[in-house]
Amino acid sequence: MKAKYIDFTKTQDENMLKELGQAIRDGKLVVLPTETVYGIGTNGLNEEGVKKIYEAKGRSSDNPLILHISDKNMLDELTFPRTNVENKLIDTYFPGPLTLILNRKPIVPNTVTAGLETVAIRMPSNPIAQKIIEYANVPIAAPSANISGKPSGTVISDIIEELGDKVDYIVDGGPSNIGLESTVVRVVNEVPVILRPGKVTKEELLDCIGNVTLDSHLLENCDTAEEVLSPGMKYHHYSPNTKCVLVYSKDNDKLVNKTKELLKENPNSLVISSSENISYYSTQFVLDVGSRFHLEEISKNIFTTLRKVDSYPVDLVIIEGVSQEGIGLAIMNRLIRACDYNYFDLDNEKDNK
Ligand code: TXA
Ligand code: MG
Numbered sequence: 001m002k003a004k005y006i007d008f009t010k011t012q013d014e015n016m017l018k019e020l021g022q023a024i025r026d027g028k029l030v031v032l033p034t035e036t037v038y039g040i041g042t043n044g045l046n047e048e049g050v051k052k053i054y055e056a057k058g059r060s061s062d063n064p065l066i067l068h069i070s071d072k073n074m075l076d077e078l079t080f081p082r083t084n085v086e087n088k089l090i091d092t093y094f095p096g097p098l099t100l101i102l103n104r105k106p107i108v109p110n111t112v113t114a115g116l117e118t119v120a121i122r123m124p125s126n127p128i129a130q131k132i133i134e135y136a137n138v139p140i141a142a143p144s145a146n147i148s149g150k151p152s153g154t155v156i157s158d159i160i161e162e163l164g165d166k167v168d169y170i171v172d173g174g175p176s177n178i179g180l181e182s183t184v185v186r187v188v189n190e191v192p193v194i195l196r197p198g199k200v201t202k203e204e205l206l207d208c209i210g211n212v213t214l215d216s217h218l219l220e221n222c223d224t225a226e227e228v229l230s231p232g233m234k235y236h237h238y239s240p241n242t243k244c245v246l247v248y249s250k251d252n253d254k255l256v257n258k259t260k261e262l263l264k265e266n267p268n269s270l271v272i273s274s275s276e277n278i279s280y281y282s283t284q285f286v287l288d289v290g291s292r293f294h295l296e297e298i299s300k301n302i303f304t305t306l307r308k309v310d311s312y313p314v315d316l317v318i319i320e321g322v323s324q325e326g327i328g329l330a331i332m333n334r335l336i337r338a339c340d341y342n343y344f345d346l347d348n349e350k351d352n353k
Contacts, residue, residue, distance in 0.1 A: 001164035006171045008128055021135020031145050032132055033173030034124040036097045036182050037152035039142030050111040050141050056166040059148045063231045064114040066099050068140040069123050070133035078108055085187045092208050095125035097199040101186035112141050122182055128173045151238045151303035154179050158307055179300035180330050195230035197330040218333050221341045237337045240309045244339040248321025249346035256280050262318050269316040285312050295327050306338055
């Protein structure tokens with residue numbers, strides 16, 4: 001592997017943090033932990049460094065990056081004055097798993113924003129990420145640590161395998177706490193619009209601001225949509241090579257029965273099941289993704305689980321869906337894409353299959 005591996009799972013060495021900050025300033029590529037997922041970071045004000053990120057990921061150049069900051073003062077350098085609603089979101093959720101789309105100043109390179117007049121800003125709460133940004137003393141441009149189209153990297157072994165030869169440093173901070181990428185929000189006419197659901201939920205935003213809307217493409221295919229507020233949502237994402245199908249009903253018996261029926265029709269299948277339902281499925285291939293009563297567990301495990309499925313000798317992956325409440329909306333947003341919109345929504349007359 002080309003990358004220098006830094007183990008920060010137990011302690012963090014201050015000199016090494018300085019070296020990493022300098023490497024970022026110099027436009028090198030550093031995989032770093034955040035509380036959501038790992039990122040591939042570089043100097044967000046350095047066009048050459050930013051171009052290397054797109055190359056390493058094989059990412060389309062019309063899909064903009066998030067700038068990560070460690071100090072709210074950095075906001076004024078990068079963005080124009082904000083509305084009261086935007087300021088309230090910043091006061092409430094920075095640092096944390098929320099990304100805000102704001103009007104950018106000319107200092108932000110075009111390569112970061114893919115030519116848009118707005119820029120995505122987030123202040124991670126992970127202390128290693130914060131320190132590296134502080135020492136770099138520049139905003140860090142960082143997309144999720146994965147090759148484009150693959151699930152975001154949340155454990156170091158997956159990342160080393162995928163990116164070990166494409167970056168300069170890999171910083172191990174242990175498995176990501178949340179496991180799904182940040183909630184992306186843009187405020188339109190004083191209403192927060194969720195462009196990508198995440199750990200900061202629609203219910204919390206409603207509580208905080210008194211109003212919230214969901215981008216209409218969160219749970220549907222927007223490949224052909226003309227105007228997509230968040231370019232990232234239109235790309236194929238999170239999909240294993242094996243065909244996947246998603247099943248959900250809020251009635252657990254219905255969900256289990258449909259999964260069994262599909263398993264009967266397709267005996268050579270793998271089931272991704274909640275811990276509680278595992279014993280219902282008589283197949284040798286079942287993966288436990290966590291408790292359906294603790295969606296945080298599923299959020300943390302879902303990407304590593306999706307990454308495993310192609311190593312099984314099966315023709316189909318049947319995935320149990322979850323309730324869309326709280327972080328469930330973010331889980332379903334990712335699963336629907338992983339399944340390429342093959343979805344049996346048993347509570348609605350028309351299924352999307
Ligand atoms: O949790 C996260 O957000 C992780 C960690 C590393 O911070 N990062 C991440 O970055 O998920 P990425 O590049 O994989 O996803 C960024 C998303 C994309 O869907 C992109 O289209 C959207 O944010 N985005 C970035 N800039 C935007 C802008 N100016 N307007 C609308 N959407 C934007
Ligand atoms: Mg990504």
